[in-house]
Structures are given as structure tokens and as C-alpha cells.
Amino acid sequence: MSVETHAVAETTKALLEGGAIMLGTALIFVTLFRKLRLGATLGYIVGGVLIGPQLLSLVDDPEDLSSISEIGIALLLFIVGLELNPGRLWRLRKDIFGLGLSQVVLCGVALSVFIHLALGVTPEAALAIGLPLALSSTAQVLPMLRSDGDLNTPAGERTFSILLFQDLAIVPMITIIAAMSRVPPDPSAPGGWTLALYTVGAIVGLVLAGRLILNPMFRLIGRLGERELFIVAGLFTVIASAALMHALGLSVALGAFIAGVMLAESPYRHELESDVEPFRSILLGLFFLSVGMLLDLSAIASRPLFVVGITLAVIVIKCLIIAGLARAFGNGWPRSIRLGLLLSQAGEFGFVLFAQADGAQLILPEAASLFSAVVVLSMATTPFLMRLTDWMERREEASGRGLEGPEMSPDSSVIVVGYGRFGQTVAQMLMAKRIGVTLIDKKPTMIERAGEFGTKVYYGDGMRIDLLRTAGAETAKAILFCNDNLEGELTRSALMQVLEAFPQAAVMVRAFDRVHLMSLDGLDLAFAQRELFDSAVVMGRAALKAVGVEPAEAERVEREYRLRDCQRLERQSATGDLHAGEERSFGPRRSLPDEEMPG
Numbered sequence: 001m002s003v004e005t006h007a008v009a010e011t012t013k014a015l016l017e018g019g020a021i022m023l024g025t026a027l028i029f030v031t032l033f034r035k036l037r038l039g040a041t042l043g044y045i046v047g048g049v050l051i052g053p054q055l056l057s058l059v060d061d062p063e064d065l066s067s068i069s070e071i072g073i074a075l076l077l078f079i080v081g082l083e084l085n086p087g088r089l090w091r092l093r094k095d096i097f098g099l100g101l102s103q104v105v106l107c108g109v110a111l112s113v114f115i116h117l118a119l120g121v122t123p124e125a126a127l128a129i130g131l132p133l134a135l136s137s138t139a140q141v142l143p144m145l146r147s148d149g150d151l152n153t154p155a156g157e158r159t160f161s162i163l164l165f166q167d168l169a170i171v172p173m174i175t176i177i178a179a180m181s182r183v184p185p186d187p188s189a190p191g192g193w194t195l196a197l198y199t200v201g202a203i204v205g206l207v208l209a210g211r212l213i214l215n216p217m218f219r220l221i222g223r224l225g226e227r228e229l230f231i232v233a234g235l236f237t238v239i240a241s242a243a244l245m246h247a248l249g250l251s252v253a254l255g256a257f258i259a260g261v262m263l264a265e266s267p268y269r270h271e272l273e274s275d276v277e278p279f280r281s282i283l284l285g286l287f288f289l290s291v292g293m294l295l296d297l298s299a300i301a302s303r304p305l306f307v308v309g310i311t312l313a314v315i316v317i318k319c320l321i322i323a324g325l326a327r328a329f330g331n332g333w334p335r336s337i338r339l340g341l342l343l344s345q346a347g348e349f350g351f352v353l354f355a356q357a358d359g360a361q362l363i364l365p366e367a368a369s370l371f372s373a374v375v376v377l378s379m380a381t382t383p384f385l386m387r388l389t390d391w392m393e394r395r396e397e398a399s400g401r402g403l404e405g406p407e408m409s410p411d412s413s414v415i416v417v418g419y420g421r422f423g424q425t426v427a428q429m430l431m432a433k434r435i436g437v438t439l440i441d442k443k444p445t446m447i448e449r450a451g452e453f454g455t456k457v458y459y460g461d462g463m464r465i466d467l468l469r470t471a472g473a474e475t476a477k478a479i480l481f482c483n484d485n486l487e488g489e490l491t492r493s494a495l496m497q498v499l500e501a502f503p504q505a506a507v508m509v510r511a512f513d514r515v516h517l518m519s520l521d522g523l524d525l526a527f528a529q530r531e532l533f534d535s536a537v538v539m540g541r542a543a544l545k546a547v548g549v550e551p552a553e554a555e556r557v558e559r560e561y562r563l564r565d566c567q568r569l570e571r572q573s574a575t576g577d578l579h580a581g582e583e584r585s586f587g588p589r590r591s592l593p594d595e596e597m598p599g
Contacts, residue, residue: 021051021058022051022059024258025047025048025050025289026043026044026285026289029044029050030043030047030285036384037384037447039140039143039144039379039382040285040289041137041139041379042379042383044291045289045292045376045379047287047292048290048294049297051283051289051294052292052295054296056298061120066422072279072281072282072284072286072287073139073252073287073348074238074252074255074256074274074282075279075280075284076138076280076284077167077257077260078237078256078259079260079275079276079280080164080167080260081263081264082260082263082269089261090594092160092161095157095158095162096161096165097327099158099161099165099326099534100161100162100164100165102365103134103162103321103322104134104135105320106163107133107134107317107322108127108131108133108134109130110130110131110317110321111129111130111131111134112127112131113126114313115130118313125357125363127180127181127358128177128362129354129357129363129367130359131173132173132350132354132371133314133318133371135349136163136166137345137346137347137348138163138166138347138348139288140348140379141159141163141342141343142163145159145160146526154452155331155338155452156334158331158339159339162343167253167257168257170254170349177360177362178356178360180355180403180528181360181361181362182360182362198248198300202256205548206255206258206259206262207243207262209262210262210263211262212238213265214262215266217233217261218233219229222267222268227275235279237263238276239258242255253349254509267501275480278586288348294351294372296366299366299373300369300370300373304491306370307373307528311374311377311381313380314344314346315381315385316344318344319337319340319341319344319400322338322340322343322344322534324336325336326339329461330452332448332451334445338389341386341388342382342385342389344385345375345379346375346378346379350371351375352371354367354371354372355369357477361473364453364519373556397454398509403447403459404469405470406458406470406471409438409471409472410436410438412435412477413435413437413476414437414478414479415437415440415472415473415478416430416437416439416482417437417440417463417479417481417483418440418443418462418482418484418510419440419479419482420441421459422484422531423439423441426480438458438476439455439457440458440462440471441457442459442460442461447459453554458471458593461489462481463494468501469497475504476504477504477506478507478508479507479508480508481508481509484531485511490510490511490512490516492519495507495520496523499523499525506526506527507524507525508525508528509525510529511528511530512530514578517529517530517569518569518576521573522573537561540557540561541557556592564584564586565584565585567581568580568584569581
């Protein structure tokens with residue numbers, strides 16, 4: 001075997017073994033940390049620490065892995081850009097360039113001053129440390145918002161706006177650190193103003209490329225219908241944009257973000273997102289693995305109190321500033337505190353900026369390791385802080401302190417109890433005809449969220465007779481119970497009391513399911529319906545048409561299903577047996593006969 005062949009074989013072996021070790025470690029630790037509700041990010045970092053050179057030393061050259069896996073951050077920002085079409089970007093401009101700018105500047109200055117005074121370092125070193133610590137973890141916070149379904153809520157969009165500006169702020173931070181560098185300047189490197197012109201030119205060029213090249217290209221691929229081409233085109237868009245920015249000495253992440261924004265209005269946006277997402281997950285996971293492998297555990301072990309103390313200071317300073325800013329921008333205190341805690345950690349770009357500050361001889365390598373550990377520890381606190389805010393919200397919901405009750409409501413014709421996704425639809429239909437509606441809910445978070453949309457919801461338990469009286473139920477024409485009944489409050493006896501207390505009102509109920517609806521049989525309700533019934537029937541009818549059933553026949557199936565379901569429900573209510581009338585339901589052996597044609 002030749003030397004070259006042997007070298008190739010050894011390289012292949014190292015790649016396969018290293019890949020297996022990293023993926024296996026990620027599988028074990030991410031599963032464990034997800035189970036413990038600590039987040040995947042920490043699982044990757046702890047796994048990286050274990051297999052890195054400081055402990056088991058199972059993987060060679062973590063620096064090479066780090067440079068490759070930074071593409072994962074670029075892919076993350078590409079997906080962020082896909083979700084931010086220009087219309088939404090314009091709508092969020094106040095939060096992005098107002099709240100986001102204020103957060104980065106105030107937190108960056110405050111943390112830099114704290115580092116300077118507490119550690120006695122030079123102002124340049126304090127800035128090189130404090131500015132990166134002002135950034136939060138996009139990779140940790142965005143998945144949390146997505147999993148909780150909060151990304152497109154007003155609070156989620158405000159959080160997203162701050163994170164977006166932080167990502168945009170990376171470019172000026174890199175420029176600031178480069179300007180303060182103690183390393184003799186490279187004569188061939190562009191100056192600050194040249195770099196700024198490069199940035200503007202690159203952004204304009206990418207936007208034009210999106211208009212003139214990318215959108216027509218994706219239309220062509222869409223007509224061909226080849227899924228593999230979508231994957232290739234999506235990855236090409238990200239890598240090419242990132243490569244252009246890297247060649248100009250600019251932020252790779254910014255290039256990927258702009259590429260995403262260019263395609264945010266494309267009809268193929270969702271398909272692109274689903275195609276790129278697996279690559280983003282793997283490469284971002286590798287990035288955090290490399291962070292764990294590169295942590296200098298000996299430096300951290302020599303000064304553990306330093307790491308813990310600085311971490312606590314960062315969390316407290318950022319939380320206070322962000323909560324105060326959110327309050328100044330119109331959030332209530334509970335939501336402001338939650339936002340402050342959610343963004344109180346330092347972020348993954350700190351690792352990149354600390355490495356740059358080390359290379360610029362602004363901080364020592366030991367300091368870069370210590371403050372990287374601060375970033376990791378601050379990220380580890382976020383899941384616990386979110387549990388704290390959940391507990392605070394439950395306490396707030398239990399007490400309802402500071403919220404107006406329905407005794408403050410004006411006279412109205414209709415009372416709506418429960419202003420979730422069901423109650424919002426019902427109430428808006430009434431408001432469409434200028435009918436006065438009093439809205440009641442017992443969740444302070446829901447009340448605060450409605451207030452952000454300009455809707456007044458009063459706090460209280462709408463099942464209490466005395467509270468309904470204060471809301472004007474004795475003169476109301478209708479009382480609509482739109483709450484989800486997850487706590488089982490919409491019982492037969494509770495509704496009987498409402499009917500007896502307010503006989504003039506039409507009482508309507510959102511039933512949870514068939515069993516709940518059966519329990520209400522015989523009550524003098526003006527309306528009662530299972531919450532998912534109509535939407536399920538409408539989808540069933542649409543599915544019939546999609547598979548080729550004629551529209552008239554699909555509508556006949558719908559009519560027959562509604563009739564049979566009503567007959568089954570009557571028998572079930574009369575007997576208390578869920579199997580009663582089973583022969584009236586459709587099944588594999590109980591289909592609907594074809595309609596006989598006349599004549």
C-alpha cells in the first residue's frame with residue numbers, strides 16, 4: 001500500500017470513527033437533556049465536553065469541526081430570514097430598531113462597565129467581553145418559542161425582534177473588536193469604511209440576485225417537481241450567500257439571513273424550510289459539540305467562583321435592563337419579566353467573538369475560556385428560569401391581582417366566558433354587527449395578550465353566579481361559555497345554576513367532546529356543540545373532493561353523517577351507553593350506499 005493510499009485510509013477511518021462517536025454522543029445526551037427538559041443545546045455542549053480533549057479525548061481536531069459546523073448557525077439564520085417577509089419586517093420595525101437597538105446598546109454598555117470595574121481590565125478588553133455577553137442565544141430561544149407555539153404571538157414577535165437585531169449587531173461588533181485590535185493591521189485587509197461599503201454592496205447584490213436569479217430559478221424547479229433539486233437549490237442559496245460574505249470579510253450569518261429574507265415571499269418558502277431544517281439541526285448540533293470540546297476545563301476548575309459570580313451578574317443585569325425596556329415599550333410587568341428572564345443568557349456568538357478578541361490580543365486565551373464557560377452556564381440556567389416564570393404565571397392566574405373584574409364592564413347584550421381561540425371567533429362575529437360584548441377570562445396571560453391587540457378582557461371565573469351578576473348577566477340576552485373545560489368546570493349542575501339564575505338569557509356551551517355533550521342532555525340550552533365537530537366535518541368533505549368524489553356526492557355524505565351522528569347521540573344520551581346506535585356509524589363494512597338515480 002502506498003503512503004498516499006495509507007493516508008487516505010487513515011483519514012477515512014478517522015472521519016467514520018469520529019462521526020460515529022459524535023453522533024452517538026449527541027443521540028444519548030440530547031435525548032437525556034430533552035427528557036430532563038433542559039434543552040438540546042446543553043446536551044450537545046455537555047456531550048462535547050465529555051468526548052473532547054479535556055476528558056476522554058475521543059475526537060481529534062475540534063477546531064476544524066468548529067469551523068465547519070458554524071455553517072449550522074448560517075442555516076439557522078437562513079430559516080429565520082424565511083419567516084420574515086418584508087411586510088412583517090416593516091411591521092416589526094419599532095421592536096427591531098427600537099427595542100432591539102436599545103437592548104444591545106444598554107446591555108453591552110452596562111456589562112462592559114461592570115467588567116471594567118469588577119475585574120480592573122482595560123476599557124478595550126471590557127468592551128470585547130461585555131458586548132458579546134449582551135447577545136442572547138438565538139439557537140436556544142427560538143426553538144423554545146416554536147415548541148411552545150409562541151413564535152407568532154405579540155410576545156414571541158417582540159422576542160424575535162430583539163434576537164434579530166442582536167444577529168444584525170454581530171457585524172458592527174466584529175468591526176469594533178477589529179478596530180481595537182493590538183495586532184499590527186494587515187495592509188491587504190479592508191478598512192472600516194471600506195468594510196461598511198462592502199456590507200451595503202453585498203446586501204444590495206444579494207437582494208438583486210434574489211429578484212433576478214433565485215426566484216425565477218425556484219419557479220423553474222417548482223414546475224419540474226423534483227424534491228432533490230429543492231434541497232440542492234436551498235443549500236446552494238445559503239452556502240453561496242455565506243461564501244460571498246466570507247470572501248468580503250463580512251458576517252457569514254448575515255449573508256445567510258439575507259438569503260432567507262429574499263425568499264420569504266416565495267410560494268416555495270415552506271418547502272425550502274422543511275428541506276434545509278435537517279441540515280441546520282445536524283450542523284448546529286456539531287457546532288455546540290465543538291464548543292463543549294474546546295472548553296478549557298482546567299482554567300474553569302481553577303476559578304469556579306469567578307465563573308458562577310460573573311454568570312449571575314450577567315443574568316441579573318440583562319434581566320433588569322430587558323424587563324425595564326419591555327415595560328417602557330408597553331408590555332405589562334409579568335410579560336416584561338418573562339422576556340427579561342428568557343433573554344438573560346449569553347449566546348452562541350459569544351464563542352465566535354471571544355475567539356476574535358483573543359486573536360486581536362485584547363484578552364488572554366484563559367479569559368476567552370472563562371467567559372465561554374460563563375456563556376455555557378448562563379444558557380444552562382434558562383430552562384430553570386422558564387420554569388420559574390411558569391410558576392409565577394400560575395400564581396398570577398390563581399390570584400389575578402391588579403386585573404380589572406367585570407364589575408368595571410359597560411352594559412352589553414352578550415357575555416362571553418373564555419377568550420381563547422374559540423371565544424375570539426365567536427366574539428368577533430358578534431362585534432361585526434356592533435353587538436356589545438363583555439369578555440371574561442381567568443388567565444392573566446390571555447388577558448394581557450388580548451390587550452396587546454386592543455381588546456379589553458375582564459378577569460374572573462365566569463362560572464360564578466355572583467361574578468356573572470356583576471357583569472350584567474341579569475339583563476344579558478345571551479351568555480356564551482367558550483372556555484375549554486380542561487378543568488371540568490362546565491358541569492351539568494353548574495350550568496343548571498346559570499339557567500335558573502338568568503332565565504331570560506340564551507345559554508350556549510362549547511362542549512369538550514361527545515361524552516361531555518351527553519352529560520348536558522335535557523338542559524334548556526340554546527346551543528351546545530362539540531368544539532372540533534364542524535371543523536372535522538368540513539375537512540372530511542374537502543378530503544372527499546380531493547380524492548375525486550363529486551361535490552354533490554360529498555355534500556350528501558356530509559348531510560348523512562350529520563343526520564346519523566345526531567341519531568347516535570340521541571340514543572347514547574337516552575341509554576348512557578356509548579355503543580348505542582353504533583350501527584348508524586360508518587366503517588369499513590358500513591359504507592353509504594350510492595344514491596339511486598330517478599327513473
